[in-house]
Structure formats: structure tokens, C-alpha cells
Amino acid sequence: MLxxxxxxxxxxIVLKGLAKRNIKNAEELVAKTISADEERRAIQxxxxxxxxxxxxxxxxxxxxxxxxxxxxxxxxxxxxxQLKDKSKDLTETxxxxxxxxxxxxxxxxxxxxxIVPGGTSEEDNQNxxxxxEIPTLxxxxxxxxxxxKKYDIIDFELGNKIAGAGFPVYKGKGAKxxxxxxxxxxxxxxxxxxxxxxxxxxxxEASGFGTGQLPDKEGQMYHDAQDxxxxxxxxxxxxxxxxxxxILKEDEFPICKTAYTPCFRREAxxxxxxxxxxxxxxxxxxxxxxRIEHPTKSYEALDSMVNHVKGILQELxxxxxxxxxxxxxxxxxxxxxxxxxxFSTAQDRWLEVSSVSNFETFQANRLKLRFKNNEGxxxxxxxxxxxxxxxxxxLAGLLENCQTPEGIKIPEALVPYCGFEFIx
RNA sequence: AGAGAGGUGGCCGAGUGGUCGAAGGCGCACGCUUGGAAAGCGUGUAUACGGCAACGUAUCGAGGGUUCGAAUCCCUUCCUCUCUGCCA
Numbered sequence: 253m254l255x256x257x258x259x260x261x262x263x264x265i266v267l268k269g270l271a272k273r274n275i276k277n278a279e280e281l282v283a284k285t286i287s288a289d290e291e292r293r294a295i296q297x298x299x300x301x302x303x304x305x306x307x308x309x310x311x312x313x314x315x316x317x318x319x320x321x322x323x324x325x326x327x328x329x330x331x332x333x334q335l336k337d338k339s340k341d342l343t344e345t346x347x348x349x350x351x352x353x354x355x356x357x358x359x360x361x362x363x364x365x366x367i368v369p370g371g372t373s374e375e376d377n378q379n380x381x382x383x384x385e386i387p388t389l390x391x392x393x394x395x396x397x398x399x400x401k402k403y404d405i406i407d408f409e410l411g412n413k414i415a416g417a418g419f420p421v422y423k424g425k426g427a428k429x430x431x432x433x434x435x436x437x438x439x440x441x442x443x444x445x446x447x448x449x450x451x452x453x454x455x456x457e458a459s460g461f462g463t464g465q466l467p468d469k470e471g472q473m474y475h476d477a478q479d480x481x482x483x484x485x486x487x488x489x490x491x492x493x494x495x496x497x498x499i500l501k502e503d504e505f506p507i508c509k510t511a512y513t514p515c516f517r518r519e520a521x522x523x524x525x526x527x528x529x530x531x532x533x534x535x536x537x538x539x540x541x542x543r544i545e546h547p548t549k550s551y552e553a554l555d556s557m558v559n560h561v562k563g564i565l566q567e568l569x570x571x572x573x574x575x576x577x578x579x580x581x582x583x584x585x586x587x588x589x590x591x592x593x594x595f596s597t598a599q600d601r602w603l604e605v606s607s608v609s610n611f612e613t614f615q616a617n618r619l620k621l622r623f624k625n626n627e628g629x630x631x632x633x634x635x636x637x638x639x640x641x642x643x644x645x646x647l648a649g650l651l652e653n654c655q656t657p658e659g660i661k662i663p664e665a666l667v668p669y670c671g672f673e674f675i676x
Numbered sequence: 677a678g679a680g681a682g683g684u685g686g687c688c689g690a691g692u693g694g695u696c697g698a699a700g701g702c703g704c705a706c707g708c709u710u711g712g713a714a715a716g717c718g719u720g721u722a723u724a725c726g727g728c729a730a731c732g733u734a735u736c737g738a739g740g741g742u743u744c745g746a747a748u749c750c751c752u753u754c755c756u757c758u759c760u761g762c763c764a
Contacts, residue, residue, distance in 0.1 A: 296726055300733045307733090310745040314694040317744095325744080332744045499686090499723090620723095628705095630723085 253357050253464075253618045255632075256289045269363030272370055272579035281359060288353040295349055299342040306335040358467060362614040364579050365588040371578030377591070378578065384571035386595050387653055395598040396651040397529030399660065400426065403675050408529070418519065418527075418534035425675045429662075430537060432669035433643050434512050437539035437564065441640055444560050446510035446541050451490035453513055454481040459493040462619045464585040474516050483516035487540035488637045492615060495544055499630055500623040506553060507544035510640065512537065530644035531603065537643040543636040544621065547613070550634035554610045557638045558590050561606050564641060567665045570649050571595040573602065587612045594649035603645040608638030
């Protein structure tokens with residue numbers, strides 16, 4: 253959520269940013285927000301004056317009672333009763349206006365960074381880096397869902413029976429490979445200075461609002477109505493919410509956390525070949541990195557996160573590319589996002605395996621995540637996160653790219669974690 | 677799930693109707709003191725909103741009520757702890 257004061261004082265920047273995201277009614281939205289804010293402030297000023305008067309009268313009444321001047325006190329009492337009615341009305345008006353403003357603010361996405369390209373869809377994302385050799389596969393090479401079946405390492409059918417589509421069962425070396433990947437990613441992240449944390453997989457409403465999943469993506473999360481808890485769609489939610497309502501000291505930066513969690517997504521509206529196999533699941537494993545940074549350092553941090561993810565993909569020897577997401581494709585809460593995609597050779601398509609973003613103050617404003625700057629004033633911090641990495645598509649890429657007529661050849665870096673070199 | 681106790685500032689903790697945004701202590705910051713430090717002494721130390729500012733308003737888990745006036749009384753709700761039950 254943007255700060256109202258920022259919108260008020262930087263209307264042109266906001267409009268320009270919304271234009272880059274192709275928001276249709278941006279002018280109207282911003283105008284409404286600014287006027288709601290003005291009205292809100294006017295009402296508050298009025299209400300404050302009434303309350304101030306009423307507070308003063310109450311004190312006077314106390315004094316009068318003490319000195320026994322009850323008649324005078326009774327006169328003042330009548331006055332305060334009137335003030336009370338007035339203040340009650342105004343309080344309600346104020347609350348309505350504040351809610352109206354809040355709802356408008358929820359509709360305004362983050363302002364994209366200068367370097368975010370314009371564009372309307374994923375077609376317009378900028379390919380800024382690519383490396384790794386796309387292997388030439390042998391004759392009869394298979395997509396990963398066929399390989400999974402052939403070597404009996406992932407059973408989609410069985411998952412169907414137990415839970416439904418999108419909940420695969422990993423078996424034998426498949427299950428072990430999952431565990432190996434998780435440990436490998438966590439080790440890479442902790443070696444790079446991220447502290448490992450284990451967090452709840454269910455979160456409350458406040459946490460959902462804190463990182464911006466609510467109210468925008470309500471339908472995308474599994475919800476337990478009985479206890480009003482949500483299954484996390486990403487570790488970003490619980491990990492970032494560690495810092496909800498926190499005021500940091502400046503010397504606590506940078507804060508770097510990593511967490512492995514399963515992620516749960518309803519993926520309502522997805523269908524077709526693109527959701528085949530591991531391409532899109534309701535439950536999947538992911539290792540996440542989260543950073544809380546000083547505003548002047550957050551873009552440096554974003555670069556370092558990008559380089560970190562790069563290093564992992566290089567070590568896994570997977571062909572990948574990095575995209576800078578365009579205004580039309582970038583997430584609601586993000587100011588700048590880099591997507592990492594691994595080439596899935598047998599499917600002949602790129603699969604997103606990581607998304608690394610700087611949210612600047614957008615999440616921090618909702619989270620009330622601040623720090624004391626050197627003037628002693630509290631200021632919003634910057635939050636960032638990225639996948640390092642999401643498992644299913646890395647696995648898909650691995651299976652497809654590393655297949656040989658003799659079986660799947662496990663990348664060297666993973667062998668110590670798996671304890672085997674081949675799946676055959 | 678049942679019974680009981682409790683939620684106050686960064687932390688501990690006092691406060692049962694007015695002068696309480698809240699004693700006292702700890703912590704922290706600055707200053708004095710010192711060769712330097714510790715101790716000691718002094719000063720300061722919540723957050724949000726409005727206002728150029730002075731200052732005003734709100735906040736004692738949250739929401740509502742009683743009252744001229746609520747941290748304090750009443751209702752609802754959430755959370756924590758203890759015991760019992762159940763259980764990996």
C-alpha cells in the first residue's frame with residue numbers, strides 16, 4: 253500500500269507509474285483518493301477541536317464538583333452532552349471516510365521502478381541475461397511427466413486419489429531428490445548469510461494483509477473458515493510478517509532470512525497443457541529468501557539476490573534466462589521483479605523457477621515495518637524476497653535436461669545430497 | 677474441550693472513576709565526573725493522525741457500553757499462562 257502523503261505530494265509520479273501498469277481509471281482513482289484524504293483530514297481537525305473542548309469542560313466539571321459548585325457544574329454538563337452528540341456523529345463520519353480511503357488505497361498498486369519496461373503482457377518482458385547450454389537430447393527424449401512415470405519417481409495419479417489434481421506423490425529416488433534439493437538450496441542460502449527459519453504454514457488474516465495477499469488474492473489461498481486461517485501460498489507471508497509492527501534500529505540492517513516451506517495455491521482458473529505434470533501444482537515445495545533493507549540499500553540487495561540465484565542455477569548446470577518484468581506483468585505489490593526461467597528442453601518452453609522482487613515500502617507500509625533513522629524519526633523499511641528456489645520446475649528442468657538413454661544424470665552439486673548419481 | 681488466572685510503554689511493574697500517556701525500576705541515549713572505564717549524579721527516552729509551529733487528538737490486547745469524565749465499572753471478543761482431559 254502506498255502512503256497517502258506520498259500520493260498527495262507526488263501525484264504525477266503515481267499517475268506515470270499507474271500508466272506503466274496500464275491501469276485504466278488511474279486519474280479517477282488517484283483523484284478520489286486525494287479528495288478522500290482531504291475530507292478525512294478536515295473531519296479529523298473538526299472532531300479534534302470538539303473533543304478538545306469537551307475534555308476541557310470535563311476537567312472544569314471535576315474542579316467545580318470538588319469545590320462544591322454543583323450548579324455551575326450542571327450547566328457545563330448540559331454543554332458537554334451536546335458536544336458528545338456532535339462528536340459521536342463526526343466519529344462515525346470519520347470512520348466511514350477512513351474506510352473509504354483505505355479501500356481506495358488497496359486498489360492502487362506499487363509504483364514500478366524507472367527501469368521497468370512498459371508493456372501489457374509477458375510478451376513484453378525484457379530478456380536481460382541468458383546462459384547455460386541447451387542440450388541436444390537423444391532420440392526418444394521425454395517430457396518430465398513421462399520420465400516420472402518411466403522411473404516411478406512421481407505418481408500424479410496416486411496424488412489424485414488422495415487429494416486431487418495438483419498434489420503429486422513423490423516416490424523413492426524422486427522423494428529423496430526433493431529432500432536433496434531442499435537441503436542444497438538451504439545450504440546455499442545460509443552460506444550466503446541468510447538465517448534459516450521455520451515458520452507456520454497457516455497464517456492469520458492480519459498476516460495476509462501485511463504482505464498484500466489480502467484482499468487482492470483472497471480466492472487464491474486455501475482458507476480454513478473454522479479458525480479463519482490461511483494456508484500459505486509462499487513462505488514470504490509468514491517470514492515477512494515476523495517483522496509486522498516492528499521498529500528496527502538502523503544497525504540491524506540488513507536482515508536476511510531463508511525458509512523452506514510447502515506452498516499451497518488454489519490456482520483457480522488454470523487449465524490445459526500448461527498445468528501438466530509439475531508445471532503448476534496446488535502444493536509444492538519452495539525455499540524462499542527474504543530481506544529487510546535500508547531504503548538506500550535495497551536495490552543493491554536486489555542485485556545481490558539475483559546474483560545469488562544465478563549462482564545456484566549455474567551450479568546445477570541448467571540453461572536459464574533472467575527476465576525483467578514489464579509494467580503489465582509485474583506483481584501488484586512489486587516495484588521491480590526479475591523472473592528466472594529454466595529451459596525445459598523436452599517441452600520446448602521456459603519455466604519460471606524464481607521471482608525476485610523489491611517491494612520498497614509497499615509491504616512495509618501495511619506491515620508497519622519501520623526503523624529509526626539517524627535523526628531519530630521512524631521511517632518505513634524496504635522489503636524484498638525471492639525464490640531460491642521453487643522445486644517443481646527445477647525438478648522438471650532437471651529431469652528433462654539431464655536425461656540420457658541410460659537414465660537421469662544427477663548434477664554433481666546434488667550428488668552428495670542425494671547419495672546417487674543416476675535415476676534409472 | 678472443561679476450570680481458573682491474566683493481558684499496562686523496549687522490558688519488569690504500580691495504578692479500581694478526574695489533576696494518568698500513565699509512579700518506580702531496568703535498559704537505552706546524551707552530559708557531568710574519570711588518565712580511561714565502572715560506579716555515581718543530571719537530563720532525555722512510545723506510536724499514529726492533524727498542524728509551518730505552539731500544540732491538539734487518539735491509543736493501557738481489540739470492539740462496544742455506562743458516565744460530564746474510564747487503564748480503572750459493565751458486555752462481547754481475541755490472545756497468553758496454570759490445572760484437568762485428549763493427543764504426535
